[in-house]
Amino acid sequence: MRSLVFYIVSILVGAALFGFARWLGNDYLFFAGYTVLQFIVLATAWNILGGYCGYVNFGSAAFFAAGAYSSVALHKLAAGIDRYVPESLAGLAHTILPLPIPVLIVIGGIVAGLIGLGTGYLTLRLRGAFFAIATLALAVVLQTLIVNWDFVGGSRGAYIIRPSEVPIIGSYIQYLFLIMLVLSILAIIAARAIEQSRLGYGFATIRDDETAAEACGVPTLRLKLIATTLSGALMGMAGAPFPYYIGYLEPGSAFGLAYTVNSIAMPMIGGTTSWVGPLVGALLLGTLQQIATVTISSAVNLLIVGLLLVGFVIVAPKGIVGLVQDFMRERGPEGSEPTWRTRLATFANMRPGAR
């Protein structure tokens, strides 16, 4: 029942957002909004593995790019379809191609999900920093593969010429915005559902203490694979429409540091224990970055992320969600957890060279 209310509310919020943006009628708004929404999906996806299970993934860009490049590959395939299929099938091929974006998203999700599953299998015994390094290596390996794959443009990159209009909605960027809006709502609903299910509790046990989880009979191995697959798939889904958004995709931008850093920083700043955290973090950071891009320069983006991350790690390691919870708890019974006030006080009292 509460879930039903949640679904309705999130759909209404989404619809209101889209309606409002259309009413303003500025295409730049859709352009900037798309990026923020894309980061909501990425942050939520990262949080399924990083926040719920405690496995820090430094390879978000790899999964994102896997989704993006699966779209590029299918686009190229569609463009030269006559060369690949016999004439008898050409008619059929031309009716289904080019594939609509929602289908590309599903395919991108499957590709990235399989990569996630593979990564999970290969890194099962790795914990903590070692897992993080392995995922970082995955990004490097995948980027090298893409750079050397001529079909998708290699290091030259690939141009994707998108139609300027779509039926019903009109402008193409509005269409992309709508798709990403739907995707981010789905991602949030999925994250919330996981959090409240047995699966979510299983993930939490892995994060808190893997040995104890095993002793309780939690199938840690299977749950970790589910988490890597789900998280990877969602990231791939966020990446699949990207070539159509950007128009020109090259490995350097698809595997950009910004995706990795943002998808870690956003949940950390928002709070990693609940679905609200990545949402709040992505909205805050994503919007700030878009504003900074327009008013200052796009180069300042990562600086903002870095400074905020450092600040939050020191003052509020549990993120904005944790801050709010601390506020609510302050008048309640005394907890032994240090609140943001005491943390700030400790930090303020620290002399240089102390600690």
Place this chain on the structure above:
Amino acid sequence: MASSITIEKVDAAYGAVRVLEQVTVEARPGETVVLLGTNGNGKSTLMKCIMGIVRPRSGRIMAAIDGVQHDLTSLTTEQIVDLGIALVPEGRRLFPMLTVEENLALGAFRPTARAQIKQNFEACYETFPRLAERRGQLAGSMSGGEQQMLALGRALMLAPKILLVDEPSVGLAPILVSRTIDTIKQLKDRLKLTVLMAEQNFNQAIRIADRGYVIVHGKIAFQGNSADELNNNDLIRKFYLGL
């Protein structure tokens, strides 16, 4: 019908490091068996072997649950938990960021345990009223003694037949060690458990033991068929009492 566990000639190793050599240990129905040994002699490894968390190189680990024999070396950890074998891990190993109630609920993660989760919750709170008072508190913020109660309670949520306790005394004040040991004894009597307990604290462990083994460098160095036999043993005098 009570349950028992038989460990026969088990060898275990971490890479090239041999940890257990030809270990044979048995806990008969309704017994409390202690596994005595100082740090690094392989007690915890043996516990992990029973739970399937560490796989033995060779040897057999059999459990008779209500008269039915199961070969534990061929089962996964989840399946072993399903049989009703519960481990209270060394150092308690709670989920510190979850509440007391959530920790207990996770003890009944398996479908077999979930079927009777309500009765088990009641039994648990009855045994440890303190846990009922603190059900909403984060496990990580409780005292050591309370955490040990919770660790035991979490194992009870499985309604186990066989209880494995790994070093319940670690990090507890002497008075709490003694209380924890008493609690294990009471639980065993009330729930008709078979208990295998690894412990360093010889004097405390011996109070509730029916039989015991002394494990030294991964080998069973001595087997005592009664508390008295353990008490009056040269090896134990040498290792524990410094005589």
